[in-house]
Amino acid sequence: MSGWWPYLEERTRRDVDANVLRDRRLRAVKAVLEALRPLGVGLFEAEKVVHARYEALRDRVRRTPPDALDVSSLAARAEALPGRVAAVEAVWDGDTVHDWFVVLVAVLDGPFGEGHLATVYHRSGAAAPGTVATGAGQALAHHLGVPFHFASPDVPDDEAPCWRTLQSGP
Numbered sequence: 001m002s003g004w005w006p007y008l009e010e011r012t013r014r015d016v017d018a019n020v021l022r023d024r025r026l027r028a029v030k031a032v033l034e035a036l037r038p039l040g041v042g043l044f045e046a047e048k049v050v051h052a053r054y055e056a057l058r059d060r061v062r063r064t065p066p067d068a069l070d071v072s073s074l075a076a077r078a079e080a081l082p083g084r085v086a087a088v089e090a091v092w093d094g095d096t097v098h099d100w101f102v103v104l105v106a107v108l109d110g111p112f113g114e115g116h117l118a119t120v121y122h123r124s125g126a127a128a129p130g131t132v133a134t135g136a137g138q139a140l141a142h143h144l145g146v147p148f149h150f151a152s153p154d155v156p157d158d159e160a161p162c163w164r165t166l167q168s169g170p
Contacts, residue, residue, distance in 0.1 A: 067118035081115035
């Protein structure tokens with residue numbers, strides 16, 4: 001348990017708890033960090049404060065549901081993007097809150113770029129994010145008639161080569 005909670009002003013405590021109750025972890029961490037930075041508190045300690053609030057309020061937190069990974073939901077997101085989908089790709093990312101997770105993106109041709117489709121976090125009792133993302137990404141790619149790429153499905157690697165890099169060659 002973090003001992004920094006008593007050092008927060010009442011207004012900041014209310015703000016942090018409101019964000020926790022709405023499952024807005026990053027906003028809660030930011031509020032704690034801004035309030036306690038003058039006391040030398042860094043990101044790690046701010047995260048511990050927020051984690052303690054999640055524990056204290058656990059039964060009342062309205063958890064954000066995971067992104068829908070069924071083909072029709074993913075296809076609807078892909079169709080809403082401003083361009084033609086050239087490929088579906090899964091890439092690793094990570095942060096101090098969620099550890100490693102996988103992001104499914106649509107690689108676009110015209111306009112050149114990519115569009116976010118879903119984020120796959122580790123869920124207790126569920127398959128690994130790489131496995132879940134691979135299944136969803138392959139199904140969507142098959143539905144759209146485009147390639148699926150996941151350079152490192154079994155091991156988190158946020159520097160693995162992306163599909164577009166592989167297409168442009170050495």
